[in-house]
Amino acid sequence: MALESRLLSAEWQRAVRExxxxxxxxxxxxxxxxxxxxxDPVLLPGSQVHLVIEGGAxxxxxxxxxQSFFFSGVERRVTHYRLPxxxxxxxxxxxxxxxxxxxxxLQIDPLLYALGMGGYDRPLPRMLAAMGWRLSxxxxxxxxxxxxxxxxxxxAVRQNPWRAALFNLAAxxxxxxxGLAAWQRFRTRRPLSEVAAKPVDDxxxxxxxxxxxxxxxxxxxxxxxxxxxxxxxxxxxxxxxxLRVNSAGWAVMLDTSMRDDPYFGDLRVGTIVDSMAKPExxxxxxxxxxxxxxxxxxxxxxxxxxxxxxxxxxxGDGFFEGPSNFLLGASKAFSEALGPKAELHLNRGxxxxxxNL
Amino acid sequence: MTESILDEVRTIAAxxxxxxxxxLSAHSSPxxxxxxxxxxxxxxxxxxxxxxxxxxxxxxxxxxxxLGQIAALLGTKIS
Numbered sequence: 389m390a391l392e393s394r395l396l397s398a399e400w401q402r403a404v405r406e407x408x409x410x411x412x413x414x415x416x417x418x419x420x421x422x423x424x425x426x427x428d429p430v431l432l433p434g435s436q437v438h439l440v441i442e443g444g445a446x447x448x449x450x451x452x453x454x455q456s457f458f459f460s461g462v463e464r465r466v467t468h469y470r471l472p473x474x475x476x477x478x479x480x481x482x483x484x485x486x487x488x489x490x491x492x493x494l495q496i497d498p499l500l501y502a503l504g505m506g507g508y509d510r511p512l513p514r515m516l517a518a519m520g521w522r523l524s525x526x527x528x529x530x531x532x533x534x535x536x537x538x539x540x541x542x543x544a545v546r547q548n549p550w551r552a553a554l555f556n557l558a559a560x561x562x563x564x565x566x567g568l569a570a571w572q573r574f575r576t577r578r579p580l581s582e583v584a585a586k587p588v589d590d591x592x593x594x595x596x597x598x599x600x601x602x603x604x605x606x607x608x609x610x611x612x613x614x615x616x617x618x619x620x621x622x623x624x625x626x627x628x629x630x631l632r633v634n635s636a637g638w639a640v641m642l643d644t645s646m647r648d649d650p651y652f653g654d655l656r657v658g659t660i661v662d663s664m665a666k667p668e669x670x671x672x673x674x675x676x677x678x679x680x681x682x683x684x685x686x687x688x689x690x691x692x693x694x695x696x697x698x699x700x701x702x703x704g705d706g707f708f709e710g711p712s713n714f715l716l717g718a719s720k721a722f723s724e725a726l727g728p729k730a731e732l733h734l735n736r737g738x739x740x741x742x743x744n745l
Numbered sequence: 746m747t748e749s750i751l752d753e754v755r756t757i758a759a760x761x762x763x764x765x766x767x768x769l770s771a772h773s774s775p776x777x778x779x780x781x782x783x784x785x786x787x788x789x790x791x792x793x794x795x796x797x798x799x800x801x802x803x804x805x806x807x808x809x810x811x812l813g814q815i816a817a818l819l820g821t822k823i824s
Binding site: 390391474476480481483484485486487488490491492495511514515518519 | 774775776781782783784785786787788790791801802803804806807809810
């Protein structure tokens with residue numbers, strides 16, 4: 389039977405629920421479901437849900453979100469390819485759907501990118517690599533605030549009983565926390581001066597000024613003017629902590645009390661999600677964001693940052709680099725637009741935003 | 746569809762899936778071949794495109810239900 393592509397609308401909601409129900413019944417991870425409502429809160433502004441229809445049944449779907457990106461200051465529209473899901477997950481007769489959806493998305497916009505994806509060994513990155521997309525990981529950085537809590541609670545490093553016992557001992561004696569704190573202090577460069585930073589609830593003219601003075605310094609960055617920031621991090625949305633750092637830049641953070649998380653257990657995790665400043669001001673923004681999260685009482689601070697200036701700012705502020713499964717996939721057309729060695733300013737605020745944190 | 750095209754598709758599919766070509770037939774499909782998942786399906790499509798200098802559109806890919814259908818589709822594109 390022929391496959392058709394349709395945008396999600398009220399007409400297809402029942403069929404989407406049935407599709408999700410089949411994934412649910414087969415035990416597919418809960419995060420892998422298609423949105424049922426065209427205005428589902430998980431959809432960022434401008435997102436379109438494309439469904440794959442076979443004779444009235446939904447057999448798959450994917451999300452496209454056109455966005456403005458700036459290539460060395462020049463605006464171009466690119467599209468984020470997100471959450472491709474197909475019946476092929478549970479019924480091998482539909483193995484063709486993954487490649488079908490990817491080719492369909494490329495027909496809609498060749499300037500396509502994917503972000504996150506969970507590691508090179510997952511099906512989507514493998515498919516993108518086969519199609520000649522450029523794949524790279526966006527480095528992951530962390531800084532430990534409460535060493536004892538992290539040693540006891542960070543599941544990602546307690547995967548065997550011996551190591552878990554060693555970390556328990558280090559936490560119990562206090563030696564682990566003290567040692568980690570000393571090590572981080574040793575690695576932290578003293579800032580030239582403390583910068584004035586204040587929490588804000590909204591982005592307005594000052595954010596536009598930062599955008600205007602900063603974005604041309606990057607070979608690639610997504611639009612981050614005040615209007616866009618209000619869409620991504622709406623005023624009144626308490627989840628997003630916004631910090632204005634003088635007139636130099638800003639950061640958006642999360643302070644999340646994890647519950648039974650496979651990586652972070654029950655730790656309180658601070659995330660520097662998003663940020664903008666001129667590259668030379670990145671250190672001031674990172675320092676202010678780190679201090680702010682520490683004062684709130686988080687156990688651990690994490691961030692993914694692609695650009696060398698932001699990476700240097702994190703390392704200079706005592707952050708360690710860890711393994712990253714946060715990947716950027718750039719289609720052939722996107723890669724050609726970037727050039728071979730472009731330095732990109734991308735972070736957890738890009739793509740579908742900090743949905744998993 | 747000529748037998749030679751089917752034979753070549755079987756050979757390329759066997760290389761792609763890492764199986765013995767003698768175990769594959771025109772009726773071989775993702776349901777029967779353990780290694781034939783969505784990633785390997787794409788690899789098969791790309792291998793055929795590369796060898797024959799063709800490009801399959803999504804509308805054509807949906808007809809690729811088994812090796813026989815793939816060979817038939819390929820035959821129409823290169824004839």
